[in-house]
Amino acid sequence: MINRKKIESILTGSGFLDYCWINPRRIIVSQWVRVKCVFGCSGYGSGTCPPNTPTVEECRRFFSEYNNGLIVHLTKLAEKDSYPSDWSGQMTDRxxxxxxxxxxxGNYKAFLLNQACCSVCEDCSGNRTDCKDKSRARPSPEGFAVDVYQTVRRAGMKINVISESPSEMNRIAILLVN
Ligand code: SF4
Incomplete structure (x- = not known):
């Protein structure tokens, strides 16, 4: 049995107040997410993104091995073409x-899907073997083929495509617990 209260107090103590629990088997994993990583995303080929992540089917199996996870919703006021890298780095550290x-x-399976593609280094190796900071590199939910919008909505949280700039940008992390 996990101690949810204790985990929630760790989250809130770090300033993350917008979160909810999810059964990871209800995380929606889709092939179209992988296609959008391959075509149209500037992060494709970086060290924690496809093709350096498991196949879509392997991702699905990975989530099915967990019973408890947390969706963590972050927001930040940002311009469309000016990504707040410093803020993102601080969030990743936390x-x-x-x-x-x-x-x-005691939750030995704990694993973070980070709120952004890994950007620990200025010059990414582009593969897992030569990763310069293996202990800190984590994939994003999208890198693991998660349909973030549908999963977040299924969990009862609100998320919409942002069309205005500047605007409150959404970032989603998933912490798999056990
Ligand atoms: S830690 Fe550095 S080298 Fe490794 S995936 Fe992240 S950015 Fe790339």
Whole structure:
């Protein structure tokens, strides 16, 4: 039995107040997400993105091995063409620390799907073997073929495509617990 209250206090203590629990078997994994990674995403080929991630079918199997996960919703006011890299780096640091704290509670399967493609290094190796910071590199939900919009809505949270700029940008992390 996991201690949800304790995990929630770690999250809120780190400033993440918008979250909800999800059965990871209800995470929607779709082939179209992978196609959009391959065609149209500037992150394709970076160290934690396709083709350096498991196949869509393997991703589905991966989620089916978990019983409890958390969707964490982050927002940041940003211009469309000016990604807030410093903010994103700070969020990644905090989320990795939460993953570590949840692991140390005895949840040995704890694994973070980060709120963005890995951007730990300025010059990404582009593959797993030569990754320069293997202990901190994590894939995004999209890199694991998650249909983020449908999954977040299924969990009862609101998320919409943003058309205005500047605007409150949405970022979604998923912390798989056990
Ligand atoms: S840690 Fe660096 S090299 Fe590794 S995936 Fe992230 S950006 Fe690429």
């Amino acid at each position: 989320l990795l620390e939460i993953e570590k704290q949840v692991f140390l509670q």
